[in-house]
Amino acid sequence: MFNLICGKIQFVCRRAFALKSASEYLKRVNTGRAGVVTFAAVMEKVKCLIIGSGPAGYTAAIYAARAGLKPVMYTGPQPGGQLMITNDVENYPGYPEGRMGPEMMDDFRRQAERFETDIRNEMITRVDFTGPVHKAWSESGAEIHAPAIIIATGASAKWLGIPNEERLQNAGVSACAVCDGFFYRKQEVAIVGGGDTAAEESTYLAKICSKVHLLVRRDEMRASKIMQERVMNTPNLIVHWNTEAEEVLGQDVVDGVRIVNNKTGEKSVLPVTGFFVAIGHKPNTDIFKDWLTLDESGYIVTNPGRTTTNIPGVFASGDAQDKIYRQAVTAAGTGCMAALDAERYLVEKGF
């Protein structure tokens, strides 16, 4: 019995400790006989809420904090965003020697904290954009009211789910040709997909790599005619029709991919060192779909050249609203724009 009670107290203390950083908006309401503490969420008012902690979210935080908006940021399930799962980032200006993705995002976080961004390691699970003061709820039940909300929830690459694909990410498997193609210059690579992205990324790779194998599941591509022509007219780009990747090969790094012709059943191995997946991305925008205008793929629609959305006071930045560029520097750029747009909006509306 004693052990049971101690266990319960320990659990409760651990939970209370975990929630301590959120203590401003969680109120201790009851201490029971066995030290059982229960919490009830209370409403918290902030000026600017930032949802997401990738390059877009942190940049928005730096600008919003320096403008005196005292931003509160919810980091979500992947603090630091997509760059946390990559090794070398060589194309972000200001890092002449390149930087490891997680180290770069630690730099972003520390810069946001330097200006006193209130960062919380939690996810936003629900929003209500009825306005003019918008509402958001965190997974622990905190209710945040904010007249300006900056969405920076990014996007996730879609993967095939074949053997070794996940294990060899960062060791030859990539979902971003523009980011990682350079590491395979003068080498033989394969890329999967049949849409515009695959067409564009395969021709991009063909400029850097010695040979590119484009694996197309059907006997035609979904890509636009002009993109298909570009593919067909690239001499070192070989299209494998009716072909699927079955398994990525390699112990520590990729050294091949097993492919199968889905018409004939014939299997073979391509001796590639890079394996790119270009079958699309899924923007992390599900929780906004009842409020914001999204395009057919789920990306948030912003007004041309701005970060404003169909809802006044709600701004969108980064990969959640960008299906074309999808780079850290463009995400950071739109994060900056969102903070500037939010600041102007708050002044205009007298918040």
Ligand SMILES: Cc1cc2nc3c(=O)[nH]c(=O)nc-3n(C[C@H](O)[C@H](O)[C@H](O)COP(=O)(O)OP(=O)(O)OC[C@H]3O[C@@H](n4cnc5c(N)ncnc54)[C@H](O)[C@@H]3O)c2cc1C
């Ligand atoms: C393997 C890989 C390598 C890459 N390499 C490069 C490179 O070398 N150079 C380059 O420029 N780009 C690179 N990119 C692309 C780059 O990472 C993205 O363009 C960039 O991270 C997008 O930034 P973002 O802030 O819009 O979103 P993300 O980085 O995707 O961050 C989204 C954030 O939103 C949070 N979030 C999601 N849902 C919620 C929610 N409900 N509540 C709260 N938070 C939420 C997540 O936890 C995350 O913190 C790479 C991408 C990948 C996958």
